[in-house]
Amino acid sequence: MKGEVYYGKGIRELEDQYPDLYELVTDMNETVWDGKILDYKTQKLIAIGITASRADPRATKKQIKSAIEVLGISKDEIVDVLRVVLLTSGMPAFSKSLQILNSVLETMD
Template sequence: MKDEVFYGKGIHELEGEYPDLYELVKDISEVVYDGYALDYKTQKLIAIGITASRADPRATKKQIKSGMKELDITKEEIMDVLKIVLLTSGMPAFSKAVQILNSVIETQ
């Protein structure tokens, strides 16, 4: 995982009190985001789709922001992902994710 950006609220709280557990989470992230068969950009787009399909606004926003910042992911690429979210998860998840995407773009 690039830049140690975690989307669970409690992960960074582990760092001070449970450093071994925090390091384990970091290690898992490195294994997951290894770019072995899929490059990191593709993996990030999948992560955006998953968080958007769960209608998780906090995680969706963080995934979009980090993808655009780290990997120059474009609005059009994210919209391609969100169209799949519309098909698989429905209008509420899609609509919420589009609002988040637009808010991220407006603050850039």
């Protein structure tokens, strides 16, 4: 993700303790989020779908929040992604992700 925003715990510790590994993660991050074929917005929507389908509340919240704040992605666009999550991963993952979306939107109002 642009700007070296990492959601995994421990990544920042790499910067001081293992700079070579931190550089590797940073390079990989820039390679993945390059927007060459799929634009960055589409890539972000895919990331939301993946984290939501895994029912990972922390990652889903962070992906949704940054999608709205950084890219201006709308609630309707995110709900479209969550519809695919419902179809492919079931009601629990969908329901949890929808709750997360609504809580993020509430805190932004």
